Amino acid sequence: MACGPRWSSWAGLATITVVLSACRAFATAQQVPWLTECFFALLHGAAAGVREGRFTPAVAAEELTTTVLALVRSR
Numbered sequence: 001m002a003c004g005p006r007w008s009s010w011a012g013l014a015t016i017t018v019v020l021s022a023c024r025a026f027a028t029a030q031q032v033p034w035l036t037e038c039f040f041a042l043l044h045g046a047a048a049g050v051r052e053g054r055f056t057p058a059v060a061a062e063e064l065t066t067t068v069l070a071l072v073r074s075r
Contacts, residue, residue: 046064
């Protein structure tokens, strides 16, 4: 999913971008726009998995947290 006009007006995008920018101390050469794209892809994937019954909301939240932290801490 592209981070185009649809997301540019969403207040949450600014928050996510600020958080990911703050995490740059942990991340390697990945650019903040790329990390933002990855975050939203993971978020949408987790939501789809819950909707389709592949895992519970609790499991999705736990795995999403672990995965996003690994993303921003990647070396």
